[in-house]
Amino acid sequence: MAELLRNPNVLLKARRELAETIGKGKQVEESDISRLPYLQAIIKETTRLHPAVPLLLPRRAGADTEVCGFTVPEGAQVLVNAWAIGRDPSIWEMPNCFMPERFLESEIDVKGRDFELIPFGGGRRICPGLPLAMRMLHLMLGSLINCFDWKLEDGVTPENMDMDEKFGITLQKAEPLRAIPFLLS
Numbered sequence: 001m002a003e004l005l006r007n008p009n010v011l012l013k014a015r016r017e018l019a020e021t022i023g024k025g026k027q028v029e030e031s032d033i034s035r036l037p038y039l040q041a042i043i044k045e046t047t048r049l050h051p052a053v054p055l056l057l058p059r060r061a062g063a064d065t066e067v068c069g070f071t072v073p074e075g076a077q078v079l080v081n082a083w084a085i086g087r088d089p090s091i092w093e094m095p096n097c098f099m100p101e102r103f104l105e106s107e108i109d110v111k112g113r114d115f116e117l118i119p120f121g122g123g124r125r126i127c128p129g130l131p132l133a134m135r136m137l138h139l140m141l142g143s144l145i146n147c148f149d150w151k152l153e154d155g156v157t158p159e160n161m162d163m164d165e166k167f168g169i170t171l172q173k174a175e176p177l178r179a180i181p182f183l184l185s
């Protein structure tokens with residue numbers, strides 16, 4: 001929601017897609033998701049820039065392992081920085097910009113096979129809640145923007161919004177977003 005309010009053009013495009021595909025003011029249903037590619041791209045772009053579990057779960061090397069010329073010794077604890085991978089300029093064009101369009105022509109998905117985008121981790125410990133989480137994110141975000149108009153508080157503009165992040169096991173917005181909903185008739 002914060003990225004959408006900071007990027008009104010993206011919000012407008014998402015609302016247009018929802019209005020044309022399911023009709024303005026309607027809640028999104030599970031069967032609608034596959035027909036909403038722009039909403040899907042928004043969710044992927046959000047997980048790229050703001051992965052909810054930025055360092056995944058810690059791993060331990062089972063044996064001495066060579067990775068990109070570095071030796072990871074047996075027994076070492078390994079943290080995978082999904083947050084940094086999502087913003088790596090050698091992988092992503094304009095990495096700090098919120099641009100869902102980058103996923104419209106791309107096969108990259110969050111299911112743990114494309115290592116440039118791993119908000120749910122990967123391998124044997126991949127998040128088992130992924131299918132539920134992905135459905136819920138589309139249903140919730142899609143319904144919030146299709147049923148309500150949203151405004152920022154007085155004095156807050158897309159340009160001066162505070163987007164600082166608070167790092168921990170999970171990633172949070174340092175300043176919670178305060179947005180005002182207006183029910184669409």
Ligand code: HEM
Nearest residue numbers: 052053056057119120121122125126127128129130132133
């Ligand atoms: C946006 C929502 C969510 C995100 C971004 C997320 C992300 C993650 C990540 C990154 C991991 C660590 C995976 C790894 O290190 O390879 C994880 C593990 C886990 N997640 Fe999620 N998760 C989400 C929602 C859920 C939901 C809805 C459930 C349950 C209904 C769930 C249950 C779990 C469990 C049980 C683990 C531990 C798996 C293991 O250690 O074997 N998660 N999640």
